[in-house]
Amino acid sequence: MCEALAVKPRSEMTPQPGLAAQARHLIRSGAWTTHTGGMAADYVQGNLVVLPAEHAADFLLYCQRNPKPCPLLGVADPGSPRIPALGADLDLRTDLPRYRVWRDGEVVAEPADVQALWREDLVSFVLGCSFSFEQALLESGIRLRHLEAGKNVAMYRSSLMTRPAGRFAGPMVVSMRPLPAAAAIRSVQITSRFPQVHGAPVHVGDPREIGIADLAHPDYGDPIEILPGELPVFWACGVTPQAALTGAKLDFCITHAPGAMLITDLKNNQLASF
Amino acid sequence: MCEALAVKPRSEMTPQPGLAAQARHLIRSGAWTTHTGGMAADYVQGNLVVLPAEHAADFLLYCQRNPKPCPLLGVADPGSPRIPALGADLDLRTDLPRYRVWRDGEVVAEPADVQALWREDLVSFVLGCSFSFEQALLESGIRLRHLEAGKNVAMYRSSLMTRPAGRFAGPMVVSMRPLPAAAAIRSVQITSRFPQVHGAPVHVGDPREIGIADLAHPDYGDPIEILPGELPVFWACGVTPQAALTGAKLDFCITHAPGAMLITDLKNNQLASF
Numbered sequence: 001m002c003e004a005l006a007v008k009p010r011s012e013m014t015p016q017p018g019l020a021a022q023a024r025h026l027i028r029s030g031a032w033t034t035h036t037g038g039m040a041a042d043y044v045q046g047n048l049v050v051l052p053a054e055h056a057a058d059f060l061l062y063c064q065r066n067p068k069p070c071p072l073l074g075v076a077d078p079g080s081p082r083i084p085a086l087g088a089d090l091d092l093r094t095d096l097p098r099y100r101v102w103r104d105g106e107v108v109a110e111p112a113d114v115q116a117l118w119r120e121d122l123v124s125f126v127l128g129c130s131f132s133f134e135q136a137l138l139e140s141g142i143r144l145r146h147l148e149a150g151k152n153v154a155m156y157r158s159s160l161m162t163r164p165a166g167r168f169a170g171p172m173v174v175s176m177r178p179l180p181a182a183a184a185i186r187s188v189q190i191t192s193r194f195p196q197v198h199g200a201p202v203h204v205g206d207p208r209e210i211g212i213a214d215l216a217h218p219d220y221g222d223p224i225e226i227l228p229g230e231l232p233v234f235w236a237c238g239v240t241p242q243a244a245l246t247g248a249k250l251d252f253c254i255t256h257a258p259g260a261m262l263i264t265d266l267k268n269n270q271l272a273s274f
Numbered sequence: 275m276c277e278a279l280a281v282k283p284r285s286e287m288t289p290q291p292g293l294a295a296q297a298r299h300l301i302r303s304g305a306w307t308t309h310t311g312g313m314a315a316d317y318v319q320g321n322l323v324v325l326p327a328e329h330a331a332d333f334l335l336y337c338q339r340n341p342k343p344c345p346l347l348g349v350a351d352p353g354s355p356r357i358p359a360l361g362a363d364l365d366l367r368t369d370l371p372r373y374r375v376w377r378d379g380e381v382v383a384e385p386a387d388v389q390a391l392w393r394e395d396l397v398s399f400v401l402g403c404s405f406s407f408e409q410a411l412l413e414s415g416i417r418l419r420h421l422e423a424g425k426n427v428a429m430y431r432s433s434l435m436t437r438p439a440g441r442f443a444g445p446m447v448v449s450m451r452p453l454p455a456a457a458a459i460r461s462v463q464i465t466s467r468f469p470q471v472h473g474a475p476v477h478v479g480d481p482r483e484i485g486i487a488d489l490a491h492p493d494y495g496d497p498i499e500i501l502p503g504e505l506p507v508f509w510a511c512g513v514t515p516q517a518a519l520t521g522a523k524l525d526f527c528i529t530h531a532p533g534a535m536l537i538t539d540l541k542n543n544q545l546a547s548f
Contacts, residue, residue: 181477188462189474200463203455205479205505231479 019043023263024087024095033097033112035259037147041135044197044268045261046073046086046126047238048096049245050114050254053078056123058166062244063125065163069172069240071196073264076124083126086264092124098257105249110257117254128197129238129261130175132268136190142183146224152259153177155220155237159211160202162240167248173239174202176215178230187233193272203234210234220258293317297537298361298369307371307386309533311421315409318471318542319535320347320360320400321512322370323519324388324528327352330397332440336518337399339437343446343514345470347538350398357400360538366398372531379523384531391528402471403512403535404449406542410464416457420498426533427451429494429511433485434476436514441522447513448476450489452504461507467546477508484508494532 020043026032036045051059056078063070074083081092094113101109101117111117130153134144146153153175160172179187184204192200203210215232216223220239226232242255256262294317300306310319325333330352337344348357355366368387375383375391385391404427408418420427427449434446453461458478466474477484489506490497494513500506516529530536 181479181483184478185462185475188459189466192463201459204459205455206503209455209503229480229483 020087020263020265021089024090027097027263028091028094030112036097036261036263037131037259040263041131042267042269044073044264044266044271045129045131046264047129047241048092048099048254048256048262049125049127049241050092050122051125051250052119052252053121053123055167055248055250058168059125061165062162062168062241063127065165066172066240067195068199068202068236069162069238071128071198072125073128073196073266074126078123079120081118081124083124086126086262086266088265090262090264092262093118096256096260096262098260100255100257102245102250102253102255104251105246114254122254126262126264127238127241128271130198130235131261132197132271133191133194133235135268136194137187140186140190142179142187142190144177146177146222149224151224152221154215154218154222154224155239156207156212157219157243158203158234162244167250168244170240170244170247172202173220173237173243174210174234175221175237176207176218176224176232176234178224178226179233180229181231184231184233191235195273196271198236198238201233201235204231207232207234294361294537294539295363298364301371301537302365302368304386307534310371310535310537311405311533314537315405316541316543318347318538318540318545319403319405320538321403321515322366322373322528322530322536323399323401323515324366324396325399325524326393326526327395327397329441329522329524332442333399335439336436336442336515337401339439340446340514341469342473342476342510343436343512345402345472346399347402347470347540348400352397353394355392355398357398360400360536360540362539364536364538366536367392370530370534370536372534374529374531376519376524376527376529378525379520388528396528400536400538401512401515402545404472404509405535406471406545407465407468407509409542410468411461414460414464416453416461416464418451420451420496423498425498426495428489428492428496428498429513430481430486431493431517432477432508436518441524442515442518444514444518444521446476447494447511447517448484448508449495449511450481450492450498450506450508452498452500453507454503455505458505458507465509469547470545472510472512475507475509478505481506481508
């Protein structure tokens with residue numbers, strides 16, 4: 001494997017032209033089948049959702065109605081595994097380390113490529129993920145303790161409801177990062193600049209306000225303690241569309257496996273809105 | 275008096291060219307000797323500090339070292355009561371409704387003009403105040419309950435210390451507004467755009483983190499209840515320099531009286547940083 005692409009603290013990474021393409025090639029070769037956090041850290045990573053064309057219009061509408069949890073970075077033409085705007089050579093069938101295959105709302109397989117499952121009627125959506133704004137937070141000196149502990153971020157099904165579209169509906173899933181008050185304020189400023197990767201927080205403070213009874217028991221990811229002087233800060237999370245897919249019970253769809261993202265050629269700082 | 279200039283909810287005010295000058299003329303005539311909140315609401319209002327020249331360099335340094343509580347809008351030449359950049363015709367000796375005269379760190383008089391006290395060695399400073407950012411919050415639909423109740427904002431001496439300069443030092447005074455979480459997040463975004471009128475909050479959440487033992491007993495202004503679902507949000511406050519003046523025990527200085535501000539010709543939206 002390539003040392004330069006190994007997982008390391010994202011703040012230590014420096015931009016290298018072509019690193020995103022190198023990472024995709026490594027993944028495509030089958031040599032990397034796990035998390036992409038920290039790989040090519042200056043590049044935007046994305047969530048993948050692949051659906052039969054009959055559901056694509058509804059899903060597109062769902063994303064447009066719920067831009068904070070479902071920020072669209074790109075949509076492929078029907079049958080195409082390519083989105084050139086996100087990477088000239090990218091192939092959505094092979095360039096993610098691990099996929100989830102869903103049938104009737106259940107995960108039935110987690111393969112490392114989906115070439116054998118590809119169909120001419122599949123439409124692919126790439127959505128922004130929190131890795132980009134976490135990188136911006138780290139570069140501003142904000143400590144993210146889940147990363148320091150090597151844990152996944154804590155995620156919760158909230159009582160905030162998404163705006164439905166067709167069969168797609170359900171609760172907004174939120175990720176939570178404990179931050180001291182000054183960092184919480186700064187994090188609003190920083191993440192406001194990145195609307196395509198979830199943008200500003202959706203909540204801060206009392207978790208019961210958004211229907212979360214117990215922070216110690218996240219619905220996804222790993223729990224993290226709130227230390228004295230910290231506030232829980234909640235962002236819309238890219239798991240939201242997966243929750244909507246579960247509820248929609250489509251006969252077939254494909255997503256990335258958690259943490260195993262598409263690495264695009266976009267730089268994080270290209271997403272900054274001002 | 276002029277009906278157009280009467281205090282009313284700031285959100286109901288619409289821009290009118292020359293309204294700031296009209297308000298200053300009304301005040302100069304002696305017909306208005308009380309609060310300026312709500313007068314010419316689209317125009318920037320400022321705190322006034324007038325010092326003997328021997329202390330001016332230290333006070334200027336104090337402001338530059340503490341831009342959040344002491345955001346400088348303008349400084350007059352020694353002996354001059356004019357700052358043309360803030361209003362072509364303004365006269366700092368007559369254009370505020372009420373002043374405070376300080377001797378040896380104590381308020382000794384609250385006159386409606388200070389022409390008789392003016393000296394050739396006095397240097398005047400105008401500092402941004404929270405009226406501008408409150409106006410921006412109101413225009414974004416954020417409710418400010420102290421205004422709705424006709425109260426002064428609650429202010430506290432915090433344990434955050436200012437960076438000293440010469441004889442000027444002391445705690446940062448903060449103003450507190452209770453806001454629901456979504457409004458608290460939005461308020462960070464909005465006030466970040468206005469660094470010349472205190473900018474982003476300095477704290478959110480637990481008041482003990484910044485040395486405030488009891489929100490029900492503010493050091494200045496009126497108490498306000500924190501309702502269920504609200505967070506206390508704290509901004510640096512323009513009372514900070516007055517606290518520093520008290521500590522500095524200058525033999526003589528002049529400030530505005532609380533709430534009786536200088537109305538400038540700058541529009542609030544001219545201060546927006548992006």
